[in-house]
Amino acid sequence: MNPGFTTLKSLARGLWLALALLIVNAPLIIVLLVSLSSSPIFDLPRDGLSLRWYEKLFQLDSIGRPLLTSLWLAVSATSVSLVLGTACALGLSRSRFAGRDLLVTIVLSPMMLPGVVIGIALLFYLRALGITNSFLSLFIAHVVITLPYIVRITLAGLSLFDFALVDAARTLGYPPVTAVIKVLVPNMAPSFISAAVFAFLASFDNYAIALFVGDVYTVTLPIQIINYLSISTDPVVAAISVTLLLGTLVSLLITERLVGLQRLAGA
Numbered sequence: 476m477n478p479g480f481t482t483l484k485s486l487a488r489g490l491w492l493a494l495a496l497l498i499v500n501a502p503l504i505i506v507l508l509v510s511l512s513s514s515p516i517f518d519l520p521r522d523g524l525s526l527r528w529y530e531k532l533f534q535l536d537s538i539g540r541p542l543l544t545s546l547w548l549a550v551s552a553t554s555v556s557l558v559l560g561t562a563c564a565l566g567l568s569r570s571r572f573a574g575r576d577l578l579v580t581i582v583l584s585p586m587m588l589p590g591v592v593i594g595i596a597l598l599f600y601l602r603a604l605g606i607t608n609s610f611l612s613l614f615i616a617h618v619v620i621t622l623p624y625i626v627r628i629t630l631a632g633l634s635l636f637d638f639a640l641v642d643a644a645r646t647l648g649y650p651p652v653t654a655v656i657k658v659l660v661p662n663m664a665p666s667f668i669s670a671a672v673f674a675f676l677a678s679f680d681n682y683a684i685a686l687f688v689g690d691v692y693t694v695t696l697p698i699q700i701i702n703y704l705s706i707s708t709d710p711v712v713a714a715i716s717v718t719l720l721l722g723t724l725v726s727l728l729i730t731e732r733l734v735g736l737q738r739l740a741g742a
Contacts, residue, residue: 503720510713517710528714535711541699548610548695549678552617553671559618560625560670567626568633579630586623590683593620598687609693616684621674628673632666665733672730676723 505519512518513525532538567579585593597616606612636659644654660667682697689698700712 506713506716506720509710510717512710514710516708517713528710529718531709531711532714532718537699537703538696538715541694541696544610544693545679545696548613548617549675552614552621552678553674556618556621556625556674557667557671560622560674561629561667563622564626564629564633568630569638579626582626583623585620586627590620590681591687594684594687597684601688609688609690612688613685613693613695616688617678617681620681620684621678624674624677625670628670629663629666632663636662668733669730672726676726680719 508519509517510528511524511526512520513522513527514520563582567575567582594616597612597619601612601615606615640658640662641654644658645651649657680697682695682701685695685698689695694702700715704712
């Protein structure tokens with residue numbers, strides 16, 4: 476093959492990849508530029524870059540409490556989902572029965588349904604059960620939306636695990652629970668970490684559920700951002716978005732370093 480043609484083909488492929496990445500990340504780049512603008516409205520920086528909106532962000536009193544609420548909800552819902560989802564994944568991976576595939580689809584269905592649909596359904600369901608406490612309602616709702624991430628990624632990890640290792644540990648004298656802790660947990664740790672990261676991000680960033688299930692006394696950060704947009708047009712929201720994006724990227728990079736790219740993707 477002509478070397479010149481090969482070089483041209485590689486160059487065209489690289490340009491196409493760069494164009495695709497630019498198109499996909501263009502909204503994020505625009506938000507970043509807006510957050511660095513000195514303009515009091517949403518505008519690209521014209522007179523140089525400025526950090527004034529990041530300074531204002533850390534001076535806002537209205538962000539602290541919703542941030543803590545979102546963090547507490549995400550941590551608590553992820554912790555409970557990790558326990559329930561692991562038990563569910565273990566049962567599904569070790570059992571073969573009629574309707575198993577249908578059950579897996581039902582468990583994973585919150586990942587495929589629009590957030591608005593889940594929010595409305597949970598609103599009526601929780602009210603029918605007599606649950607009126609907004610934080611408890613949000614907690615239950617966040618467990619519902621984070622559980623599928625735990626089950627999906629844990630199932631993928633269990634498909635690569637040899638359960639004969641647990642049986643071997645039991646033949647060496649370990650009780651069943653000790654055998655699981657000594658053998659299964661260390662081997663499945665990468666899957667647990669990546670599942671917990673994705674579940675935490677899904678909970679922390681969710682607004683559709685909080686829009687229907689929450690109230691004025693229990694406000695999460697996404698809802699507070701929407702409220703702030705309704706009363707102000709300055710680019711503080713862009714600064715918040717960039718800060719959250721950087722936090723997400725850092726958490727994903729740390730997870731990738733700990734568990735690897737294939738485990739992070741649930742492969």
